[in-house]
Amino acid sequence: MKDEEVRRVLEAVEQGHLDRRTFVQRAAALGVGASTFGALAGTAVASSGAVLASPIPGPPYKRGKRGGVGSVAWPDKTVTYDPPLAYDLGGYYGLANFFRGLMAFDGKSNPQLDLASSMDISGDGKRYRFKLKKGVTFHNGREVTASDFKYTFERSSSKQIGSWVQGFLTSVQGHAAFAAGKTKQIPGIKVIDKYTLELRLTKPDVTIPGVLATPPFFVLPQEEVKKQGKNFTFNPVGTGPFKMEKWDKGGSRYTAVRNPDYVYGKTLPYFDELDWQWNVPETLEYLRVKSGKLDATGGNLGSAPSIVAQLRASKNPDYKEWPSFSIQWFELNTTQAPFDDVRVRRAVNYAVNKPRLQSLFIQPTGHFFPPNLLGYNPALKTYGYDPEKAKSLLKQAGATGVELTIPILDGGTGRIEQLLQQDLQQVGFKVKLVKDQASVYDLGSKLATKYPLWYKGWGMGLPDPSELVSSLIGTGAPSNYSGWGNKAIDKLGGQATAITNRGKRGSTYAAIEKILLAEAPFIFLGVSTWVTMHSKRLQNFVWEPVLYEHWDRSWAS
Amino acid sequence: MSTAASPADVEEFLDGAARARRTGRVDPVLLSGCVIVGFFIVCAIFAPWIAPHDPDFQQADGLNGIGPWAPFDSSYLLGTDELGRDYLSRLIYGARVAIFIAIVPNAIAMVIATLVGVSAGYFRGRVDTILMRITETVMVLPAFLLALALISVAGSGLWVVVIALVLVSWTYAARVVYGEVLRIREATFIEAARALGASSWRIIFRHVIPQLRGLLVTYFTLNAAFMVLTEAGLGFLGFGIQPPTPSWGAMIGASRDLLFWPWLIILPGVCLALLGMGFYLLGEGLQRRFGPRVPTARL
């Protein structure tokens, strides 16, 4: 049993019996892929004390007490639990309750083996071979096979589904033709036998393990998806720790029950039942947790600053502030004056009073890359708060007394825009705010036709800088609305996905961020701080920035 | 052959005013309405002189370590908001918005209502049918949702809010004016004017509309409360006037998630309730003094 082997190796590391170098060799011998062992090592090194370093992937877990009902509430309206389509908080961050995939992230956002028992990467980095664990079953009792993964990956990449992850497997052979609707399947996804799946790539792509650890690539039972049709959106059938019991749309909640046949079913999950609620504003979440009616908040209490102020003052041990992968910035329309001039773009970056951002629970790093992300370079010089420098840059650029209209887009409180309004007025802009009933996603690239700048936030789905390049900063990237592009970044970004050496890859991304900061197509703010609160009885409440809460490893005392 | 009661009403108006002049007695309802509304009007007019700070400026020291200053806790008498702006100043400037909203869209609505109600009631016939069908059609639409719909289509902004408020409130006034004109047009003095050769326009402007004065003044006052509260409702939902311009409703709306800083909600709430009550008392007092009960627009 390789799982057992891996566990023993990890325990040895944890107890300091193995040095890193030996560990890497042992791991390689066990067939754990080159890009994964780093991740495994990361977990192991991070683990300490009572944490069981074990083959169960994900954030640390401890021995807990089985039984009872755990409850959590989320602010948004939940529309679907179909993995490639879920996007709201309570939907997307609940997917791991019902589904699992080949890989899973650990608490440090590194991919680990989950339903795969091994991952082999060919020497040229263009072939990934996964061996599946045997005996893993869906909630309907059927055993998971390699062809289920092929089905799932093709479904998530298909044009018909139109998922936001449609382009995540572009490096796989035949993906382009399939995505265009020309072929019925992706030939690069190969079912070797019942328990062996192979991905053949057109070029090396080290993001593959991470991609496969995101919920839209968690395995689905083909027959259930077909049989249920639209009902699948609220009657998910997967391999996860919980099974959907009752979905109550009117009551804005569902009940899920423990899956005894879960692949780690001997240990996890601890709760017999999960009470999952949505449409509950953060303020109410907090009040319910405080009165003991709820075990944990789902939304970010940081959006309700008075609560956090109260919690900080009370030194409540059940509230926690977590660094997130939620990037906050203002995107500038670089196609038009005044922001077609890099001096003006730099000036507005100097104009922002960064320390004040903390009152809105933004950690004002001044970076685009969140700390803890590969490629984040703390030594990189960012724009400090320097209104005088801003003014002189504006004077140089001849951009004085410029009028700007900043939209407050749907769902925005307008606070961050009002902060910016004052900062920009201090350096000589005339700033008007307008409410726009459309959201940033509704408007997309139309934003640049209406406004000179707008606020944007991005929670990273794939905790890898490649996502930032391919989605936000690459020339013509789907969520790059600034009209800005940089050939050097595009080139480096294209190369980086093929670099297997993590350190080298990290420095490539650091170089990318350096160019980004110098070119300043955005007003860089930082990352938001995620604030949670849980009930006294809830034990081992874990939050990590990729999938947030992990209800399979919490229990009630 | 007198069929119109309206001259009698107006005489009541004049007699009442004369009686009040003679006796010098003041209706406490009317007086309290005048005092409250007058207070806010003074705040609105003299806001730049009364307000201790720029209402939109986020003071560098407007926040303490864990949030805004609370009332009586610092150099800010009523504390600051979550962005560090002096709350007293914002409340005072908020009166400007409230009074503006109470007067401008209200007056426009009254003018439209008078034109529509008088045209339909005086000319009758097809004009009546068309105008009153339009009025009734707009009237059956839920006022608040109609305003929301308009703002979501047209985008928010002061003048969009004004137009929305006019749109949802003129119909009620038009119905009332219409009913009143139906009575007035039958009055003998109208017939006398026609016998003298007066044109329709002369009759409308010299004889019909002057009879509506008491009604319009009372209605205007009661409708002012409706206007202020509706704008507050729109502002609460984020559909009102653009930030950072302080509007009480928007201030409450923006503080919804700040329940541990309750003054942010309570203070504008008190202002709103007071001004709404002030207009109501004023309208009630005017009504008691001058005329028949007037139905008003409802949220």
Next chain:
Amino acid sequence: MTAEVLLSVTNLTKHFPGRGGTVRAVDNVSFSISRGETLALVGESGSGKSTTARLVLRLLEATSGAVEFDGVDVLHAGRAELRTLRRQMQIVFQDPYASLDPVHRVEKALMEPFAIHGIGSRHEQRASVASLLERVGLDPAMGRRFPSEFSGGQRQRIAIARAIALEPSLVVCDEPVSALDVSIQAQVLNLLRRLQIDLGLTYLFISHDLSVVRHIADRVAVMYLGEIVELADCDAFFSNPRHPYSLSLLSAVPHPDPVVERSRDRIVLRGDLPSPSNPPSGCRFRTRCWKAEDICATQPPLLAADARGHAVACHFPEGTTRASGSGL
């Protein structure tokens, strides 16, 4: 009897569409008034006399018929023509409390006729108002007051002043004293008479009060259910009424001649006034007439004048006309 005819009304008809059928408020009414004359139109309320007055002034549009005023076709007069006509035909209403706009000062009310027709400067208008007030027996200083500050009689004087402001030739007096105290009535009637003499006015005087009519009228026309049933000189009418309805009206009035008063019988009519939307066939009065016979139900009687010009619409009019005072 060669006096110039000022107003001539021919076959004037007004039908109001109503729920219970068409209301024939005025039906084929014909009469004429000579310049300087007073014609009284009498009848119960609902008989159509006020409607007739409004048709003549074109405050209401007639259904058919003709009204000729001083040679002008009133019913077909254009806008401008009608405006000129308004200067020459005026009206005094019954209720002085309702006929003055309560929000206008008296001065303003009396200036309005001049303002409408663009006569004189404001200063001249003001002077005219003062003389008008004097003419109707009021202090010109009272012009600053509101109508509500006056008594009923004073208000009616103001209304009269307004009516004569433009020096009209015809004034329709629609029950001008019936809303007033009896003690005031005579004063107002005297005022009307004096003005008639001073200004050479012609009156169409509407009243249900025969003692008032006797006081002021030259000729009398009696209306019943929208029709004129008798039309005669005042003296002839009072001394020798020929229509049974006139007889019944007169029997209710105390006669100043004690001989007549002593000898007269009181006639009390049976039943109520029939509905004008569904008038009886033949003679409209037959349902309440003590003389009615079969012919009355089938043949509507025509208004026929005798040699002296005393006209009556009845199959069985009262006996021969006695010689009476001066025929006008």
